[in-house]
Amino acid sequence: MTVITEPEARAYEPVVGVEIHVQLKTRTKMFCGCALSFGDEPNTHTCPVCLGHPGTLPVTNAEAVHFALMIAMAFDCEIAPRSIFHRKNYFYPDLPKGYQISQYDIPLARNGRLGDVRIHRVHMEEDAAKLIHTGSSGRIHGAETSVVDFNRGGTPLVEIVTEPDLRSPHEAAEFGRLLQATLRRMGVSDVNMEEGSLRVDANVSIRPAGTATLGTKAELKNMNSFRFLERGIAAEIARQERIVHEGGEVEQETLHYDPQSGSLTSLRSKEEAHDYRYFPEPDLVPVAPTEEMLKRARDALPELPAARAERLERDLELPAETARVLAFRSELGDFFESAVAASGNGEVRTLANWTMNELAARIGDSDPAGTALEPAALAELVAMVESKQVSASAAKEVLDVLVAEGGDPAAVVEAKGLGRAESGELEEVVDRAIADNPDAVEKIRAGKAQAIGAIVGAVMRETKGRADGGEVQRMISERLGV
Amino acid sequence: MSDELLNLTAGQQAAKIEAGELSAGEVFEFWRGRAAADDLGAYLWVADEVPEDPGSLPPIAVKDLFCVRGVPSQAGSRILEGYRPPYTATSVEKLQNAGVRVLGKTNQDEFAMGSSNENSGFGPVQNPWDRTRVPGGSSGGSAAAVAAGTAPWAIGTDTGGSIRQPASLSGIVGLKPTYGAVSRYGMIAFASSLDQCGPLTRDVTDAAILLSHLQGRDPCDSTSIGIPGGVSLPTAERLDGLRFGVWGMREPGLEPGVAEQVNATLAKIEELGGGVEEIELPNAKYGIPAYYVIAPAEASANLARYDGVRYGPRTGNGDLTALYEQTRHDGFGEEVRRRIMIGTYALSSGYYEAYYGTAQKVRTKIAQDLSAAFEQVDFVVSPTSATVAFKLGERTQDPLAMYLSDYYTVPMPLAGIPAISIPCGLSEGLPVGFQIAGPAFSEARILDAAHALEKSIGFEGVPVSVDRRDADRRSQDEGPEAPLG
Numbered sequence: 012m013t014v015i016t017e018p019e020a021r022a023y024e025p026v027v028g029v030e031i032h033v034q035l036k037t038r039t040k041m042f043c044g045c046a047l048s049f050g051d052e053p054n055t056h057t058c059p060v061c062l063g064h065p066g067t068l069p070v071t072n073a074e075a076v077h078f079a080l081m082i083a084m085a086f087d088c089e090i091a092p093r094s095i096f097h098r099k100n101y102f103y104p105d106l107p108k109g110y111q112i113s114q115y116d117i118p119l120a121r122n123g124r125l126g127d128v129r130i131h132r133v134h135m136e137e138d139a140a141k142l143i144h145t146g147s148s149g150r151i152h153g154a155e156t157s158v159v160d161f162n163r164g165g166t167p168l169v170e171i172v173t174e175p176d177l178r179s180p181h182e183a184a185e186f187g188r189l190l191q192a193t194l195r196r197m198g199v200s201d202v203n204m205e206e207g208s209l210r211v212d213a214n215v216s217i218r219p220a221g222t223a224t225l226g227t228k229a230e231l232k233n234m235n236s237f238r239f240l241e242r243g244i245a246a247e248i249a250r251q252e253r254i255v256h257e258g259g260e261v262e263q264e265t266l267h268y269d270p271q272s273g274s275l276t277s278l279r280s281k282e283e284a285h286d287y288r289y290f291p292e293p294d295l296v297p298v299a300p301t302e303e304m305l306k307r308a309r310d311a312l313p314e315l316p317a318a319r320a321e322r323l324e325r326d327l328e329l330p331a332e333t334a335r336v337l338a339f340r341s342e343l344g345d346f347f348e349s350a351v352a353a354s355g356n357g358e359v360r361t362l363a364n365w366t367m368n369e370l371a372a373r374i375g376d377s378d379p380a381g382t383a384l385e386p387a388a389l390a391e392l393v394a395m396v397e398s399k400q401v402s403a404s405a406a407k408e409v410l411d412v413l414v415a416e417g418g419d420p421a422a423v424v425e426a427k428g429l430g431r432a433e434s435g436e437l438e439e440v441v442d443r444a445i446a447d448n449p450d451a452v453e454k455i456r457a458g459k460a461q462a463i464g465a466i467v468g469a470v471m472r473e474t475k476g477r478a479d480g481g482e483v484q485r486m487i488s489e490r491l492g493v
Numbered sequence: 494m495s496d497e498l499l500n501l502t503a504g505q506q507a508a509k510i511e512a513g514e515l516s517a518g519e520v521f522e523f524w525r526g527r528a529a530a531d532d533l534g535a536y537l538w539v540a541d542e543v544p545e546d547p548g549s550l551p552p553i554a555v556k557d558l559f560c561v562r563g564v565p566s567q568a569g570s571r572i573l574e575g576y577r578p579p580y581t582a583t584s585v586e587k588l589q590n591a592g593v594r595v596l597g598k599t600n601q602d603e604f605a606m607g608s609s610n611e612n613s614g615f616g617p618v619q620n621p622w623d624r625t626r627v628p629g630g631s632s633g634g635s636a637a638a639v640a641a642g643t644a645p646w647a648i649g650t651d652t653g654g655s656i657r658q659p660a661s662l663s664g665i666v667g668l669k670p671t672y673g674a675v676s677r678y679g680m681i682a683f684a685s686s687l688d689q690c691g692p693l694t695r696d697v698t699d700a701a702i703l704l705s706h707l708q709g710r711d712p713c714d715s716t717s718i719g720i721p722g723g724v725s726l727p728t729a730e731r732l733d734g735l736r737f738g739v740w741g742m743r744e745p746g747l748e749p750g751v752a753e754q755v756n757a758t759l760a761k762i763e764e765l766g767g768g769v770e771e772i773e774l775p776n777a778k779y780g781i782p783a784y785y786v787i788a789p790a791e792a793s794a795n796l797a798r799y800d801g802v803r804y805g806p807r808t809g810n811g812d813l814t815a816l817y818e819q820t821r822h823d824g825f826g827e828e829v830r831r832r833i834m835i836g837t838y839a840l841s842s843g844y845y846e847a848y849y850g851t852a853q854k855v856r857t858k859i860a861q862d863l864s865a866a867f868e869q870v871d872f873v874v875s876p877t878s879a880t881v882a883f884k885l886g887e888r889t890q891d892p893l894a895m896y897l898s899d900y901y902t903v904p905m906p907l908a909g910i911p912a913i914s915i916p917c918g919l920s921e922g923l924p925v926g927f928q929i930a931g932p933a934f935s936e937a938r939i940l941d942a943a944h945a946l947e948k949s950i951g952f953e954g955v956p957v958s959v960d961r962r963d964a965d966r967r968s969q970d971e972g973p974e975a976p977l978g
Contacts, residue, residue: 109797
């Protein structure tokens with residue numbers, strides 16, 4: 012048996028494509044009038060249509076088509092003049108009709124791009140219901156009983172399939188984040204991975220580096236965070252490298268990645284793959300977008316995160332990473348841009364940093380527009396810091412108040428007595444601090460410059476943070492003649 | 494009152510109700526009594542009382558597969574035994590809104606799969622002309638009820654001939670509208686691209702009255718369009734200048750007695766001023782094979798929902814597969830199981846193009862044949878069925894012979910066009926049907942032509958005033974199983 016050495020094994024490159032299911036945030040389901048819901052009492056948002064009662068017929072939700080068209084346009088896809096629905100047939104208790112209505116050989120849109128990744132297709136379909144299994148396994152086999160909640164059944168989904176353009180687990184996760192930010196910005200989905208409104212599958216294969224062939228792929232199902240997506244793909248690449256390394260061949264199969272154990276388990280092999288017996292859905296007419304529908308979708312498209320990041324970087328001269336964070340968290344970006352507009356000619360970089368760091372730290376993932384803080388107040392506060400009317404640490408205290416209660420920064424500074432210490436007052440405090448810290452003074456004179464921190468600290472304590480650290484340091488050095 | 498009502502068409506009864514000569518409640522009660530006394534196996538359920546508001550038109554017998562809220566709607570299948578839908582079919586609702594109340598639910602071939610009503614999960618239906626014979630199918634109960642005078646009128650569904658063929662074999666009028674003329678919402682589906690609701694009536698005018706209420710676009714059925722211009726009552730008495738293209742008269746299976754009556758009808762067309770010429774539908778002979786691929790394929794998906802999970806009986810213990818297999822094995826009859834197998838096979842990977850793909854191409858060819866014919870003639874006419882009503886049990890062991898019962902009726906649903914069957918005479922004492930087909934949405938013209946011919950033919954129909962209990966009892970021993978409900 013030949014032993015293949017490490018360097019040779021490393022000469023493989025991963026090839027990854029993703030399939031993303033997005034639950035659309037329409038008011039009603041894909042093919043009936045039931046309201047969408049999450050976490051409601053089971054089976055309270057159902058009707059004869061979404062329960063698959065005999066004789067019922069689906070009717071396509073026009074708003075779902077509108078959202079799907081927006082998505083297709085956001086990716087610059089070619090939109091099919093007439094796309095059709097198919098029936099995808101298989102038996103499962105979460106599929107009340109015994110088939111899923113989906114698009115097959117003529118999807119809504121094809122050949123688009125998001126960032127550096129080509130989009131293969133965008134199509135519409137309906138979500139399955141939710142199965143809940145009791146017993147230890149948590150899966151249908153071996154469960155004591157299984158119950159079905161049909162609330163989710165029939166939720167509109169858009170499936171987005173990329174070309175295999177991703178070359179690393181990190182790239183896949185980054186693409187996922189861009190996609191998530193883009194869809195969120197468009198307002199077409201909650202894109203919440205934990206709640207399942209954004210679900211990512213990855214097709215993973217490896218090939219000798221530098222070749223253009225595609226290896227046999229394995230499909231990783233349903234990873235519910237980008238971190239797990241990244242880890243899952245990494246684990247699968249490692250598994251495939253190991254197989255090839257040992258002289259074996261990768262088999263086509265569908266795998267489940269368990270983020271807890273880091274293990275991959277096979278759900279089904281190629282032989283067990285379903286024959287879905289697709290055929291055109293005779294109950295529905297083709298989706299043929301009219302000029303009005305296309306215009307409405309086009310007009311509804313906001314500036315998307317990638318374009319916004321580029322603009323913030325170019326026009327406001329923000330560092331790339333700052334621009335990206337503000338563009339990807341669009342509510343933060345909106346707040347920032349409102350603050351910029353209110354600030355006149357303020358220092359936008361500082362404002363960006365305050366938005367991205369201080370404000371974000373105080374509000375978590377929520378929308379800053381939902382707090383008491385006004386964009387103009389943030390701009391004013393940052394301007395006060397810039398002009399040294401207030402120290403950075405005092406300003407943080409002011410921000411706490413503004414986020415919780417709102418109001419005018421100057422008034423808060425005034426009320427809390429956080430205004431910058433006057434230089435006469437500060438001189439006294441500095442002198443006292445030098446007198447109180449003879450050890451530190453001695454060390455500084457002996458050349459240990461960092462000992463100055465103790466004296467600065469004492470001054471800051473005394474002034475309750477109202478003094479500017481740099482100014483204090485300068486005054487101490489001057490007095491000690493170092 | 495009984496003789497009087499039995500001798501009136503539904504439209505005539507309606508006129509008397511409107512004129513105040515009859516009360517709608519009395520009319521309902523009369524028909525309710527008739528339906529409850531049915532001994533042909535035509536009914537699976539009969540209303541047990543006169544509704545609070547008895548409406549303004551005579552009540553209607555509704556094929557079992559129409560969903561009616563709270564009323565057993567089982568599509569003739571044991572797999573839906575006891576199923577009472579939470580909603581009402583649009584077609585039935587439209588009739589209700591027009592003042593027509595539901596008299597009862599009629600027997601049918603299970604999921605409309607059959608041409609003799611012998612595939613019902615609740616027993617066969619006897620032909621009121623001869624109780625040893627079938628009434629045709631799949632709307633056999635609706636046809637038998639109207640023919641036997643246990644319903645003033647009825648609705649059924651036609652997928653490959655399921656309205657026209659039983660109308661023909663039972664000596665009544667049956668109309669299959671253009672695909673999309675009537676909403677399919679609430680019709681338990683057999684083959685979605687073919688199924689269409691239509692009337693089974695004593696005369697052409699009754700068919701027009703029902704169609705005028707049934708047709709219309711329905712927001713719950715995206716494939717529904719309605720009939721542009723609506724439907725008015727037929728008045729024509731002449732056929733001057735109209736051209737009738739006759740086909741299928743040389744088929745070896747065509748009974749001479751049937752051919753004789755059809756030829757006599759063609760002669761009447763000429764007497765009324767119409768022209769008759771022979772036409773070719775070169776691909777019509779492929780209609781049956783194409784139909785028996787497309788319809789089962791769609792049915793295999795349409796019937797997947799009967800899995801025992803949400804409604805209907807459930808059998809099978811243990812795991813999920815056993816639940817599915819046992820429930821579906823126990824619930825579906827043999828013919829339904831056969832068609833699910835055929836349809837599943839035809840859609841399978843590797844066979845799809847050869848079967849389903851080819852069948853769709855044939856479908857297009859047949860539609861093209863018919864469009865070409867309509868450039869030449871106004872109507873395409875033929876026998877509705879090659880034979881008169883056949884004996885119960887005669888074709889049950891030979892599915893292919895049974896499938897050929899639809900030879901003359903299958904091309905129209907494949908092309909989506911309307912066609913009517915009207916009784917045109919008797920052969921060996923049994924009714925013969927004459928079929929008139931026209932281009933899409935030509936219902937008004939078809940009804941007019943049928944109306945003129947009907948007057949000229951003067952078909953008498955089964956002597957419905959005879960009390961059925963004293964009628965021919967030849968088949969007593971082969972009587973149907975007790976209908977449910």
